[in-house]
Amino acid sequence: MSTPALAPRSEGRRSIRTGFDVEKIRSDFPILGERVHGRPLVYLDNAATSQKPQVVIEAIAHYYRHDNANIHRGVHLLSQRATDEFEAVRVAVQSFLNAREHREIVFVRGATEGINLVAQTYGRQHVDEGDEVLISAMEHHSNIVPWQMLCAEKHATLRVAPINDAGELQMEEFESLLSPRTKVVAITHMSNALGSINPIHQIVRMAHARNIPVLVDGAQAVPHLPVDVQEMDCDFYVFSGHKVYGPTGIGVLYGKAGLLEEMPPYQGGGDMISSVTFEKTIYNKVPHKFEAGTPDIAGVIGLGAAVAYVGSLGLSTISTHEHDLLTYATERIGAIPGVQLVGTAKQKAGVLSFVLDGIHPHDVGTILDLEGIAVRTGHHCAQPVMDRFCIPATVRASFAVYNTTQEIDALARGLDKVKEILG
Amino acid sequence: MADLRDMYQEVILEHAKSPRNYRALGTPAVKAEGYNPLCGDRCTIYLTIRGDVIEDIAFEGSGCAISRASASMMTQSLKGKTTGEAEGLFKSFHGMVTGQNSNGDRPQLGKLEAFAGVSEFPARVKCATLAWHTLEAALHGEHEPVTTE
Numbered sequence: 001m002s003t004p005a006l007a008p009r010s011e012g013r014r015s016i017r018t019g020f021d022v023e024k025i026r027s028d029f030p031i032l033g034e035r036v037h038g039r040p041l042v043y044l045d046n047a048a049t050s051q052k053p054q055v056v057i058e059a060i061a062h063y064y065r066h067d068n069a070n071i072h073r074g075v076h077l078l079s080q081r082a083t084d085e086f087e088a089v090r091v092a093v094q095s096f097l098n099a100r101e102h103r104e105i106v107f108v109r110g111a112t113e114g115i116n117l118v119a120q121t122y123g124r125q126h127v128d129e130g131d132e133v134l135i136s137a138m139e140h141h142s143n144i145v146p147w148q149m150l151c152a153e154k155h156a157t158l159r160v161a162p163i164n165d166a167g168e169l170q171m172e173e174f175e176s177l178l179s180p181r182t183k184v185v186a187i188t189h190m191s192n193a194l195g196s197i198n199p200i201h202q203i204v205r206m207a208h209a210r211n212i213p214v215l216v217d218g219a220q221a222v223p224h225l226p227v228d229v230q231e232m233d234c235d236f237y238v239f240s241g242h243k244v245y246g247p248t249g250i251g252v253l254y255g256k257a258g259l260l261e262e263m264p265p266y267q268g269g270g271d272m273i274s275s276v277t278f279e280k281t282i283y284n285k286v287p288h289k290f291e292a293g294t295p296d297i298a299g300v301i302g303l304g305a306a307v308a309y310v311g312s313l314g315l316s317t318i319s320t321h322e323h324d325l326l327t328y329a330t331e332r333i334g335a336i337p338g339v340q341l342v343g344t345a346k347q348k349a350g351v352l353s354f355v356l357d358g359i360h361p362h363d364v365g366t367i368l369d370l371e372g373i374a375v376r377t378g379h380h381c382a383q384p385v386m387d388r389f390c391i392p393a394t395v396r397a398s399f400a401v402y403n404t405t406q407e408i409d410a411l412a413r414g415l416d417k418v419k420e421i422l423g
Numbered sequence: 424m425a426d427l428r429d430m431y432q433e434v435i436l437e438h439a440k441s442p443r444n445y446r447a448l449g450t451p452a453v454k455a456e457g458y459n460p461l462c463g464d465r466c467t468i469y470l471t472i473r474g475d476v477i478e479d480i481a482f483e484g485s486g487c488a489i490s491r492a493s494a495s496m497m498t499q500s501l502k503g504k505t506t507g508e509a510e511g512l513f514k515s516f517h518g519m520v521t522g523q524n525s526n527g528d529r530p531q532l533g534k535l536e537a538f539a540g541v542s543e544f545p546a547r548v549k550c551a552t553l554a555w556h557t558l559e560a561a562l563h564g565e566h567e568p569v570t571t572e
Contacts, residue, residue, distance in 0.1 A: 361462075362550060363489070366427075367427060378461060386463065392465075393462055421427060422431070422439075422488060
């Protein structure tokens with residue numbers, strides 16, 4: 001974690017440090033009133049997907065009730081309204097990531113599609129036989145497989161920078177793997193399985209010193225940390241809307257305008273062209289060149305509402321609250337006999353992965369579920385991370401702005417029950 | 424409402440802690456490997472078949488309490504059975520844990536009835552059936568690892 005361990009800073013449900021009113025935040029999320037198996041829902045699976053505030057649900061419903069039409073093509077009023085709302089979100093996301101221009105924001109289905117887009121366009125254009133793509137040992141499958149596919153096609157080699165026992169990227173090894181053959185670095189901003197935050201600035205500096213572009217997978221980082229792509233100077237940054245309180249099925253690829261302009265299109269179809277004849281097609285300008293077909297308009301509008309919601313709370317406030325939760329959870333859960341934490345990086349956010357002696361995570365997950373507690377159990381789409389720690393799976397509790405220390409206490413009680421039944 | 428004790432019955436917990444027939448069999452045993460990609464559970468089933476009788480059966484692997492107990496109790500139930508009887512038991516067992524047959528349809532399951540409670544936990548059906556799917560692969564001489572997906 002980024003600051004020394006702190007005592008839990010919670011009095012009731014109000015944080016002393018920030019004056020942050022978590023009850024008010026919780027009332028923004030209708031699903032948090034649900035009961036599961038007869039118990040109040042304790043939702044600690046936010047790294048898989050976050051819950052949605054009422055403003056996001058309403059924005060989507062409002063769009064379908066009042067504004068639904070296809071975009072970029074109609075002369076009628078609804079089409080104009082839909083287009084304006086859609087494009088306004090592009091500007092909002094530009095500001096959210098502090099991109100230089102709004103045309104640097106491409107709407108995609110999610111972080112996965114963003115990475116595939118870059119691998120299949122920039123990657124196919126620049127990676128040749130004998131070249132290398134460098135990733136890290138803590139990547140999600142979505143930042144491994146698209147590069148493996150590219151490397152298989154091009155007879156290139158995927159290189160993997162190792163991590164240490166705490167789950168931190170080993171920077172010397174990372175740097176030594178940057179070679180004249182390296183054509184792309186693709187690295188996660190924050191590990192979904194371990195919570196580790198990577199030193200992206202340093203990574204970008206090292207790669208750029210060798211003229212290698214860097215793609216950053218921000219799927220986990222965006223809900224927890226302020227992101228400034230200009231300051232970071234990364235070449236591509238991807239994230240998914242659904243992990244940052246927005247809807248599923250929508251995400252963002254940020255790319256530097258110069259790179260996006262040079263890249264070939266990803267998919268062909270409507271909207272990505274400026275003119276089509278059977279002899280020749282002229283492609284549309286960036287970003288539309290990468291947005292073939294009718295997009296998830298409602299999803300984009302929902303994402304806009306989510307970004308506005310996060311902006312209204314402030315990412316530094318969110319990040320402080322979540323840091324308090326993680327500190328509390330690390331002490332509380334880490335103190336339970338038999339619990340072993342997996343991922344103890346100094347720079348860490350929002351994720352507590354652990355195993356219980358002699359008890360399989362799947363059994364833990366089922367028993368916690370009956371207590372109303374939702375956690376993720378399994379390999380978290382990061383099998384190489386599990387292999388690195390020689391475990392098949394972990395239990396992962398992951399936090400969002402609406403979680404409370406009382407919920408972490410409920411998790412601790414749930415784990416006591418697990419041990420009582422299976423220990 | 425689903426009750427934990429419906430699934431985590433004493434006999435299941437006991438087999439999970441001390442699985443029976445947990446070892447490898449050498450030739451002339453056939454073997455097959457099973458894998459649940461969702462949770463990373465792995466199971467290897469070894470079979471020695473003479474004529475059409477399962478003379479010996481054993482397993483190895485890693486997994487949750489349900490998958491270990493299921494593999495352990497499966498090996499106990501199948502030793503000495505014909506391959507045809509094994510297929511019949513798999514069908515009944517699968518029907519039971521997926522909640523597709525009633526008590527009357529499965530007279531022969533015996534101790535394996537302990538897994539009836541799994542039908543209340545749809546996310547755990549694959550844990551209970553991994554060993555059985557692997558057995559099927561071993562019986563049919565499949566060399567590729569089978570998965571529960």
